[in-house]
Amino acid sequence: MPLAATMAAAARARALRAEGRDIVSLTLGEPGFATPPHIVEAAYRAARDGETKYPPIRGTPALLAAVREKFQRENKLDFSPDQVIVGHGARQIIYDALAATLEPGCEIVIPSPYWNAYPLIARMLGAVPVFVECDEAAGFLPDPEALAAAITPRTRWLVLNFPSNPTGAVCPPSHLARIAEALRPHRHVWILSDDIYEHLIHDGAPNPTIAAIAPDLADRTLTVSGVSKTYAMTGWRIGFAGGPARLLAAMARVQGQSTGGVSPIAQAAAVAALTGDQSCVADMRRAYAERAALFAEAFGSIPGLRCPRPAGAFYLYPRIDLLPCRTQGGRRLATDADFAEALLEEAGVATVHGAAFGRSPHLRLSVAAEPEALEAAHARTARFCAALDHDPRERF
Ligand SMILES: Cc1ncc(COP(=O)(O)O)c(C=O)c1O
Secondary structure, eight states, X not given: OOOXXXXXXXXXXXXXXXXXXXXXXXXXXXXXXXXXXXXXXXXXXXXXXXXXXXXXXTOOHHHHHHHHHHIIIIIOOOOOGGGEEEESHHHHHHHHHHHHHOOTTOEEEEEESOOTHHHHHHHHTTOEEEXXXXXXXGXXXXXXXXXXXXXXXXXXXXXXXXXXXXXXXXXXXXXXXXXHHHHTTOTTOXXXXXXXXXXXBTTOXXXXXXXXXXXXXXXXXXXXXXXXXXXXXXXXXXXXXXXXXXXXXXXXXXXXXXXXXXXXXXXXXXXXXXXXXXXXXXXXXXXXXXXHHHHHHHHHTSTTOBOOOOSBTTEEOOBOTTSOOBOTTOOBOOSHXXXXXXXXXXXXXXXXXXXXXXXXXXXXXXXXXXXXXXXXXXXXHHHHHHTSBOOTTOOO
């Protein structure tokens, strides 16, 4: 089982730094912000007050109540207590759901480009990812008819992820309604709506989610979110989901026999995040939006790099097909993986190559990093690209 390319790239950057190399890493979707103090304070109180025992597998009553309230307030989704679950990050929620339902040979339809964990988890479970290519000219939104055409009797899941990692695509409600329409006849297919970046829509618009747009599909939709990206809490490992009780019961069994419940200290922090002052969310969103706009323009002005401004999340996904592809040292860069490797080795900028997300030749750059790191990465990338040798016969 391969290590996810995002994790491998981040580990490589860390290893080179440990050797004393000066590396700027734009690999992980890791907010540079510290977790807001009122959230940290709640964890401290929980630890001090003895919330240090094994937690219930599905989540503490306080966090489950806060999750239900959040879904109601923000997404207009009503879940009963047996329809919500808390896991070790959205990643584990997704793993629980797939492990509870997939058997070898089952298919999972994934719009491409995609977050690399979906196919990796599916393959780990013996299932087959079926990719539906999304057109860059259509804003990387999946074509509803193409999604429906990819469904077979073996399809068990279809994944939706807006705002998208890695493209930042945000799905307008009207397009989501068309997707719902296309999926409606396929009653055997579960819908996984991964809304982890729901608060990172750069113009501040609310994120439409399919279970709210098409309530008749709610009985086969799992709506996933968490606190990692919204509240700068990646290390606390809290994700959550709402969906049909029978699916959630099966997910709880997977979680119970794998990790058990999440640390009650982290859960207390997540309660403070969901129920406390929300101004930190808007502040961070504005900062990411500014960085995305600024650095999309900066990277896009490097000759040969095309870098559209994303509508959401915190990644840039520039296309590098117009760049020359031989380094000054004479090294031929045949793929985006070669490019990312040379950029790391020769310029000290760690990125993730586009092929890891299903589309080449691209790079993924996280703008969740500090502005100073982004400025340094931009200056180094511009120098690196300017020094590439041009041979019109050579293309990515
Ligand atoms: C699309 C997507 N879903 C889920 C996750 C996982 O989030 P968590 O930190 O809650 O496990 C990520 C993390 O990068 C992501 O990009």
